[in-house]
Amino acid sequence: MLKLPLETERFWIRTLSENDVDGMFELDSNPNVHTYLGNKPIQTIEEAAQYVKLIQQQYESFGIGRWAIIDKANGDFVGWTGFKFITEPINNHVNFYDLGYRLIERYWGKGVATETARACLSYGFEKLNLTEVYGMCHIDNKASKNVLQKCGLQLIEEFEYKEMPCYWLKITNL
Incomplete structure (x- = not known):
């Protein structure tokens, strides 16, 4: 489990809390954010709160989960990054670490996802002793x-996930 916040040049990365619910709602209620995620944005603040609780349960169950990205310049919630331990079969794999990220739209195209995902990978390999990490994305999601x-x-x-064409990627810690 992430004990202390990770720090990049521009961001703090920390566990999600109830204080992040409004930011999660802004993030996941935006239809543009869900273009490559099945086009099912959330509709209520309660759904955002449930999502935060689900991630917090992953911290308890697996010692890992997606982490909040906080802008150092203003303290704003930017989105999330980090790992999810996947226990359901995806592309003939089970019990693996997935690297993911999701950003509020105004932060797109600014290098946030790359900067924070790199920090998470370093943490995962150096502190969590992960040996391999997977990633997946819709084939039209070039970014x-x-x-x-x-x-x-x-x-x-390439593989199909929930009837969507996706890329399957992997990194191994040597």
């Missing part, structure tokens, strides 16, 4: 694919 590849993940294959 997400680019982030994963900039972080060192290698494209392995």
Whole structure:
């Protein structure tokens, strides 16, 4: 579990808390954010609160989960980054670490996802002793694919996930 916040040049990365619910609502109620996620944005603040609780449960169950990104310049919630331990089969894999990120739209195109995902990978390999991390994204989401590849993940294959064409990527800690 993340004990202390991670720090990058521009951001703090920390566990999600109830204080992040409004930011999660802004993030996940935006239809543009959900373009490559099945087009099902949330509708209520209660759904955002449930999502935060779900992630907090992952901290308890697996010692890991997605983490909040906080802008050092103004303290704003930017989105989330980090790992999810996947226990359901995806692309013939189970019990693996998935690297992901999701940002509030006004932060897109500013290098936030790459900067924070790299910090998470370093933490995962150096502090959590992870041996491999996977990533996946919709094949039309070029920005997400680019982030994963900039972080060192290698494209392995294409696969179908929830009836969507996706890329499957992997990085191994040598």
